Amino acid sequence: MKCLFCGYEDSKVLDSRDTNNSQSIRRRRECLNCGKRFTTYETIETVPVLIIKSDHSRQPFDNAKLKKSIMIACDKRPVSLEMINELTDEIEKEVFNAKEQEIYSSTIGQMVLKKLKRLDDLACIRYAIVFKKFESIEDLETFITSIKSL
């Protein structure tokens, strides 16, 4: 951060403190060249990831909503809440690490199916029934055959 007064590139930090909401840090600096003082604010940049729905509308990724949909698929199946939390967190991590700021809901659906398959076959099929909107029993059969290779 260049000095406001002389443009020198180096300064020393005299004091750092959180602002009231703790979302940013306020630093009091002194220019190493001219000795004048100025204040900088450092904030964390939060970039929301948008989910592209099948109708092309967008909405922010919502961990709670994803978890709820997985919980419904796992209802009365031998999958613990801890496993569901873990699965949801893994997907969230993948979504935010993907470097894309927009991601298709179908891509997330596939991630869920793949991971859910490892936990419980039937929960995986249930999730697919809600998320893939099969047109017929044949579609469902094709899917069931295909998940064997997931």
Ligand SMILES: [Zn+2]
């Ligand atoms: Zn200066």
